[in-house]
Amino acid sequence: MRTRWRARHVLAHQDGGHALLRDGEVVWEDDVIVYVGPRFDGPVDVDRDLGDTLVMPGLIDLDALTDIDHLVIDSWHSPDHGRGLQWSQDYFDHRRRDVFTPEERATVREYALAQLALHGITTYMPIASEVHSSWAEPYDELVAMAETSRRIGLRGYLGPAYRSGVNVATADGGRDVAFREELGRAGLAHAVRFLDHLAKLDDPLLTGVLLPCRIETLSTELLRATAETARSRDVLVRLHALQGTTEREITQRRHGMTPLQLIEESGLFETRLLIPHSVVIDRHPTLFGEDRGDLDTLVRSGASVIHCPQTSMRYGEALHSFRAYREAGVNLCLGTDSFPPDLIRGMDAGVHLAKIVDGRLDAAPVEQYVEAATLGGARALGRSDLGRLEPGAQADLVAFDLGDIRDGVLDDPVRTFLLNGTARQATQSVVAGRPVLVDRELPGVDLAGLQKEAQRLFDTMRAAYAERDLLGRDPDTLFPPTFPPFRDRS
Structure with missing residues (x-):
């Protein structure tokens, strides 16, 4: 299957190093990239315009x-x-x-x-x-x-x-x-x-x-x-x-x-x-x-x-x-x-x-x-086939949204993103050509359930420090809050 991503900014690979491509396209077939450039003229099975994003390896x-x-x-x-x-x-x-x-x-x-x-x-x-x-x-x-x-x-x-x-x-x-x-x-x-x-x-x-x-x-x-x-x-x-x-x-x-x-x-x-x-x-x-x-x-x-x-x-x-x-x-x-x-x-x-x-x-x-x-x-x-977007490389890509007003104005897309952004702006990713992150979601993964269970397990982990502590201190003594708790004096 042949897939194309189009994006405002693509961090392509050229002449042995990364190169910025504006209004670029990345095309891969199965697990291998077949095209990186401004326009791909061949047929594709899946076509996505990601808009104001930065596509990177x-x-x-x-x-x-x-x-x-x-x-x-x-x-x-x-x-x-x-x-x-x-x-x-x-x-x-x-x-x-x-x-x-x-x-x-x-x-x-x-x-x-x-x-x-x-x-x-x-x-x-x-x-x-x-x-x-x-x-x-x-x-x-x-x-x-x-x-x-x-x-x-x-x-x-x-x-x-x-x-x-x-x-x-x-x-x-x-x-x-x-x-x-x-x-x-x-x-x-x-x-x-x-x-x-x-x-x-x-x-x-x-x-x-x-x-x-x-x-x-x-x-x-x-x-x-x-x-x-x-x-x-x-x-x-x-x-x-x-x-x-x-x-x-x-x-x-x-x-x-x-x-x-x-x-x-x-x-x-x-x-x-x-x-x-x-x-x-x-x-x-x-x-x-x-x-x-x-x-x-x-x-x-x-x-x-x-x-x-x-x-x-x-x-x-x-x-x-x-x-x-x-x-x-x-x-x-x-x-x-x-x-x-x-x-x-x-x-x-x-x-x-x-x-x-x-x-x-x-x-x-x-x-x-x-x-x-x-x-x-x-x-x-x-692995010379990883870490780069060029024909012959593995189709491992990630797209970051650059369209949020909180990111500020845009100069160089990479420099601006690293200065003002965060990886939480990831919207899409593929590994070996297969979708992993899709519209900020992980298909088949219960994120809400994981979050709830992770908090319970963190509380268990935190409590266990008391068992190992040389001085026998309880977790609240080991890890006191940043500020004392509020006391109701009414």
Whole structure:
């Protein structure tokens, strides 16, 4: 079947890069784009005039939240607040449990995947908190998630997260990692089993990857085993690392080397590696504040950095700097990592954070962030057929409405949209030529029911922090309101 979209603005691909096409048309047949230009003269089966919209390549989110929002309660700190977000040693030793049932976790996943689709994301690699599980992500949960992803129609790079240790709060207010190595080995075995499961499904929209957790929660043995598995199976690896000074301190204390050195020593640089955040390297102001070779190490490794500007900003961090990483030759792609999964807001935050970090207005032009959200993500995945609108590419597209008076006047459509807009303006999307978002709705998905159930599950999740808290505080003490409640004195 041949489909045509017509729109006021199209972010087409030409001469190796994106190009703005006014009053353009995109035509695809089955799952492949066959035409991008001003006028298509051939016959079509479905013809849609989207009017005052911006049609872009589908957004690629490689650290995509597939959980219920927790940043809303943990992105601020007060005395002792941080310790309440980690497991206590007693909880680790004697009381750890799954906060949600398998059925509830399936609902959480559906809610989160619906959010991705509603925000114009077409390709994702999931991230979820393991704090609320008895250990990490079980095989059966990812099998169910894969089916939900297929039903909604997104392009997913999936695997169960695994770890051999978990962050715990210490009595002195610090952090350490408590280990159960046998659980790490079992987790990797589940991940390999899931690779086999997706291979049997043979669905072009689902690709198996290895998703070990944070580097400080992985033993040297598990890191090396991950690298060996990735090489033998030729699969991508994503490892959260270089996130903060606590991670660096724990890694140096336990292994006698920095996180970057540990990645290299484990053999992971010999894989197709993606590293979310990658903020704390020698350029970071809390370390040396200058380049002492870490950027060159990243470039030589060929690893991609998944930059999550909105989440970094909310936790008081920034990349030092987007411009420096890009000019050094690091492949930068983007992730949301938290709620809302809004890469438009994320790109806007990144552009302005970069100005502050580098002290110059041209530190990270808008177009470079758009490239990271499309072409950079495609490079990280090894997919030259994603992240671009040109003949031969996969028909992964998203349309954003630019006709609302609240968006203000229009100059350059991309720059104006990123400055004044939000991904909630997504109206249509297709993945591999199949409709996913249709007139701001997800066909077959009960959004109202998901919203109601997600609130109930969030309340359950919030209450469970009290079980894990080192000091035994209740949730309202851990997470007090912004203002005291009103008291009726009548």
